[in-house]
Amino acid sequence: MSTEFDSRYTQYQLDRSPVRKWVRQIYLERAASLVRGPTLDFGCGVGELLRRLPAGSKGLEYNTATVEHCRREGLDVAPYDGFEDDWGLTALSTKPGFESMVVSHVLEHLNAPMEVFVKLLGAASRLGVRRVLVTVPGQAGFRIDPTHLTFVDRSMLLDEAMLASTGFRPVRDGYFPGDLRWIGDWFPHHELQVVYERSPAT
Numbered sequence: 001m002s003t004e005f006d007s008r009y010t011q012y013q014l015d016r017s018p019v020r021k022w023v024r025q026i027y028l029e030r031a032a033s034l035v036r037g038p039t040l041d042f043g044c045g046v047g048e049l050l051r052r053l054p055a056g057s058k059g060l061e062y063n064t065a066t067v068e069h070c071r072r073e074g075l076d077v078a079p080y081d082g083f084e085d086d087w088g089l090t091a092l093s094t095k096p097g098f099e100s101m102v103v104s105h106v107l108e109h110l111n112a113p114m115e116v117f118v119k120l121l122g123a124a125s126r127l128g129v130r131r132v133l134v135t136v137p138g139q140a141g142f143r144i145d146p147t148h149l150t151f152v153d154r155s156m157l158l159d160e161a162m163l164a165s166t167g168f169r170p171v172r173d174g175y176f177p178g179d180l181r182w183i184g185d186w187f188p189h190h191e192l193q194v195v196y197e198r199s200p201a202t
Contacts, residue, residue, distance in 0.1 A: 027191070028052055030176055034133050034195055037099030040092075042120065043106035047075045056097060060089075087119035089127060096127060104135040108148045114156055121166040125198055132168060132196040138175070138184015141191070154181070157194045168196040 032052040041050045044059030047070040059077035061067045070077035080091060101124050107113035117134070124132055136152040137145075156162075158170050172195040175181055184190035 023189075024048065027176070027189070031102065031104060031133065031135060031193070034172075034193065035100035035102060036131055038097055039100040039102055040098045040127075040129065041102045041104075043103065044070065044077055045105075046070065047073060047077060049102065049104065050075055050077070058096075058098070082116065087116050087123065089120070089123035092127060098127060098129050100131040100133065101129045102133045104133070105137065107134065107152045108136055108142055108150060111149050113150050113152050114159070114162055118162060118166060121168050121196070125167050130198050134194045134196070135191050138181070138187070138190040138192065140184055140186050140188040144188050154192055157192070168198050171195050171197045
């Protein structure tokens, strides 16, 4: 992961134009509609989605400057270093009561995103999470942020062999806005969203 996560990156997330902030509400409402119950927002950024999640939701964030910003805003956000924890979410209690987990615009910041994702799904299962939402940018969106390290595409997120040991399976996937992959080749604010659910038997 890039080492450029400090107060400058926090400010970068906050300094969106009024028009972009207004448009972004559509994306946030869409994401919020895809989760159920108290939700763990993994890599919550400045808390824009966390504000819209059900009561009892919590954010984890790598950037300590961003954690401080979120706490000043009254949001329940804790610092989390997945590299030190091997992505096990061990800082959380065994059954914290989360029904869902969001991993939004996180995986593309990693050198080995799918290895990390499998570990996160294992941790989510241990915590009792039943639903996971992953969001990643299209090609144009990937290119505009220098902290993006690995492009994550649909085939990677739907890889049956990768998911086999996790107990989770994809139940919904699509592109937004406009469910066409090629839009993301030129429109930087185009996303791939995949929803996973865990079998009741696991």
